[in-house]
Amino acid sequence: MLINEYESTPEEETDFEPLKHHEDSKSFQNLFTSNVSRLKESIFTNPFKLNKLTILNNEQATFNDIVYDDISKMSKLGEEQFRSFWMDRLVTYKIPVSDPILLNSLNLPGNPNKATEKDPVLTAAMMEKLKMAVESRRDLVANLLHTELFGICQSLSSNQHSLYHGKKSDVTKPFKSKPKPSFHVAKSGIVIELSMLFRKKRGSWVKSFEDYARFLYQIIMKSAESYSRCDIVTDRYFKGRGSNGLVFLFNDLTPFPANFETDFLANAINKT
């Protein structure tokens, strides 16, 4: 019955509307035009007038000669490998098709383990570019993103050679999420972890907790004297029974324990 129902169903003649391609839209065309103009802006000199192999938007960054040698022989090498694979594995059956194919060790731009990584000229030029991008344009992020390639500065790319830097939002997000520094914020500051100071050897004049507080105060003031702000991070211990079962009972005049530096909060019983 079900099959009869299926077979007797009249075939519907449907006229499919030709689907419009997304590249036909005006917004896509505008984006493409915008990208091309930005690419044009990012290339400062005519690249075809440069003899050495150079990064497009930084003419000071020249690739090593080894890189060019490998690029120039790459096409021919691939052609030879293709022909030998064809003959040996598909025509004469000398080697099985599944045998591993030997990989070429080429020094190519963007290959992090190759000579480009070690090239001091290239690295220095890139570092200089990064420094310039950070120092001279710190507050001009929008301008920086507009004038650099595809709106994204090359110095932020993952390998510093590739023309692809990821999505624009990947790069702009860190800038947007960081609040701009205001004039009310101190220029510099120091954070002192107080538990580290407890391990510091105290002076022989420290006899009580009051003396020890004075000792800590001196160290903190000396450390923070060249800063305009000092934050101290510490835990707070209340008088009475602590969570570890020990009793804290002291006041300013309580004699200071002799083994404080080594044994403070170092209860071996509770170690798990």
Added chain:
Amino acid sequence: MEWLKDQCDKSEMCHYWYLILDLMLNLLIFVRSIREGNFSLYVSSLKQVVKWYFALGHYHYARWVTVHLYDLINLPSTSPYLYKCFSDGYFAFQKTNRKFSLMGIDQAHEQNNVVIKGMGGATSVLNKDDESGLARWELCLSCLCSLTNTKAPPRKKRILSP
């Protein structure tokens, strides 16, 4: 292009960009061959590209594209009928009436997957209480499988002349 080729010996920059341009043009020709359903162009463009797979160490592509090429080149002797079908443009899939919008069969398969697995596809049929919908879907599936297994020749004449 000719100017760039002449400059290759003098300038490293020109040589590099000539290689890039050559690669890009081969890629565009490959896309064109599929979109037009031009089989001979498809084979020749693939032959131009395959050396880059070897050079750049894409060994899976290098191995299997070469085997694929070998099969395609030997198709006139191994399977003349299939070669004729492919030469008529049936190695690609035409979904619309546009002349430059053919796509690879794998791509068409992926688009069919969306229809079956996506919203309103098989999932919604299976979720319904009425079991007859599921039965109809299974019936259709078996028909599709049998069509594939018997290697049915293309029934409709294509609009595009290759």
